[in-house]
Amino acid sequence: MGFTNSILVLTFAIAAYYYFTIEKPSPLSTVKIRTEKGWERVGEKFKELVAQGEIKGSSISIRHKGKEVVNIVGGYADKDSLHEWDFKTLSVMFSSSKIFGATVVLHMIEKNLLSLNDKIIKFWPEFGKNGKENTTVSDVLAHKACLFSLDKNYDPVDLIDNPGAVESVFEDQKPVCEIGKDVGYHTLTYGALLDIIVRRVDPNGRHLSEYFREEIAIPNDLDTFIGLPYEQNYRATRLGKMPRASLDLFKSCAAEYRTLAFNLLFTTDSHVIRSLKYPKLYFEDYSINNPEKRRAPDACCNGYSTASSMSKFLSLVQSGKILSPKMADQISKPLFRAFNLVLQQELSFSYGYYLIKIAGRDFYGHAGAGGQSLYADKENDLVFAYLSNYPTIFSRGDDPRFVELVKATYESFESFKK
Numbered sequence: 200m201g202f203t204n205s206i207l208v209l210t211f212a213i214a215a216y217y218y219f220t221i222e223k224p225s226p227l228s229t230v231k232i233r234t235e236k237g238w239e240r241v242g243e244k245f246k247e248l249v250a251q252g253e254i255k256g257s258s259i260s261i262r263h264k265g266k267e268v269v270n271i272v273g274g275y276a277d278k279d280s281l282h283e284w285d286f287k288t289l290s291v292m293f294s295s296s297k298i299f300g301a302t303v304v305l306h307m308i309e310k311n312l313l314s315l316n317d318k319i320i321k322f323w324p325e326f327g328k329n330g331k332e333n334t335t336v337s338d339v340l341a342h343k344a345c346l347f348s349l350d351k352n353y354d355p356v357d358l359i360d361n362p363g364a365v366e367s368v369f370e371d372q373k374p375v376c377e378i379g380k381d382v383g384y385h386t387l388t389y390g391a392l393l394d395i396i397v398r399r400v401d402p403n404g405r406h407l408s409e410y411f412r413e414e415i416a417i418p419n420d421l422d423t424f425i426g427l428p429y430e431q432n433y434r435a436t437r438l439g440k441m442p443r444a445s446l447d448l449f450k451s452c453a454a455e456y457r458t459l460a461f462n463l464l465f466t467t468d469s470h471v472i473r474s475l476k477y478p479k480l481y482f483e484d485y486s487i488n489n490p491e492k493r494r495a496p497d498a499c500c501n502g503y504s505t506a507s508s509m510s511k512f513l514s515l516v517q518s519g520k521i522l523s524p525k526m527a528d529q530i531s532k533p534l535f536r537a538f539n540l541v542l543q544q545e546l547s548f549s550y551g552y553y554l555i556k557i558a559g560r561d562f563y564g565h566a567g568a569g570g571q572s573l574y575a576d577k578e579n580d581l582v583f584a585y586l587s588n589y590p591t592i593f594s595r596g597d598d599p600r601f602v603e604l605v606k607a608t609y610e611s612f613e614s615f616k617k
């Protein structure tokens with residue numbers, strides 16, 4: 200059998216697999232809509248997407264000039280028990296959690312607890328092994344620490360009471376690229392590194408998740424957690440199965456994603472594949488709905504929130520109320536544009552925040568696996584947060600459900616401005 204035939208057979212097998220295992224549309228549940236006058240188009244679009252079976256469990260929150268103009272929840276938080284998504288429902292943000300982690304570190308920098316140019320060894324001397332002694336706080340924040348793939352596993356839950364077990368993995372690790380120069384998305388290790396920094400620098404020795412709760416979430420009344428406390432599980436969604444890299448990725452992807460898609464499907468030893476190896480926890484299907492594992496206070500990808508609190512957070516950041524107006528302005532602008540070794544694409548980035556275009560407009564923020572999104576349009580002072588427990592393959596602010604809702608928002612916004 201020739202190479203082309205093998206590919207055809209493989210293609211057919213994967214397509215057949217997805218056809219037969221795909222989730223059938225669920226009985227429609229209610230959509231609860233809160234919109235300000237003039238923004239109704241978003242609610243109509245949301246209902247259309249539910250009716251088409253595109254949305255089975257989701258929430259979107261949109262703020263304009265700080266005010267929540269749209270808050271919609273619909274579908275099931277847990278379909279098996281017919282538990283509907285409501286305004287108190289929390290759901291996993293995946294990598295949108297990363298901007299919460301980065302913002303905590305920027306918050307500490309503004310309090311003069313540390314500076315961007317500080318070397319990590321200043322507060323974590325054991326880190327300075329294997330050529331890592333010059334790594335700075337800025338390198339970690341900007342994905343230039345070259346620790347996106349690891350030789351050893353760790354359990355992110357250990358960050359709570361056994362952080363030494365996590366620290367030693369990073370201490371022993373050799374950097375996988377040129378520190379401070381190469382850029383590679385720290386998909387699964389970003390949160391652990393930031394947590395270790397925060398705990399070692401905070402005068403009270405608090406973890407990132409604790410610092411976030413006490414200094415940012417509680418004072419601003421945010422319903423957001425980095426790591427889900429046991430007692431909050433009753434209102435968290437049950438997450439559906441994560442789609443694997445598949446032909447959907449090819450079907451959907453613009454030319455710039457093809458290298459990534461190819462790497463995910465057909466290589467075993469690329470930066471992309473290696474970056475997804477450890478910690479293993481995040482690729483064990485059982486773990487995501489397990490209250491024990493959900494506790495991991497890991498800002499890589501284990502934050503839980505309502506969409507409403509996510510948009511509130513970014514809106515407060517944007518208006519200079521969590522960070523200074525100067526810092527808020529800085530993170531909304533590109534710090535650099537570079538080829539990302541893991542994402543296999545040239546991307547613009549500031550400290551913790553990606554700058555991208557969605558529906559032809561300039562946004563900054565962070566997407567998460569499965570379609571989760573948290574982005575701001577600074578020019579128009581709009582913030583968008585989207586969560587879904589029915590994950591798709593889209594993880595770059597390009598989830599079609601989200602994009603449709605963004606477009607509907609601008610339809611409202613443009614007619615409203617007139």
Ligand SMILES: *[C@@H]1O[C@H](CO)[C@@H](O)[C@H](O)[C@H]1NC(C)=O
Nearest residue numbers: 328329330331332333334378
């Ligand atoms: C760290 O910086 C010092 C001073 O610039 C330099 O001499 C040393 O070689 C650097 N170490 C590494 C591993 O790059």
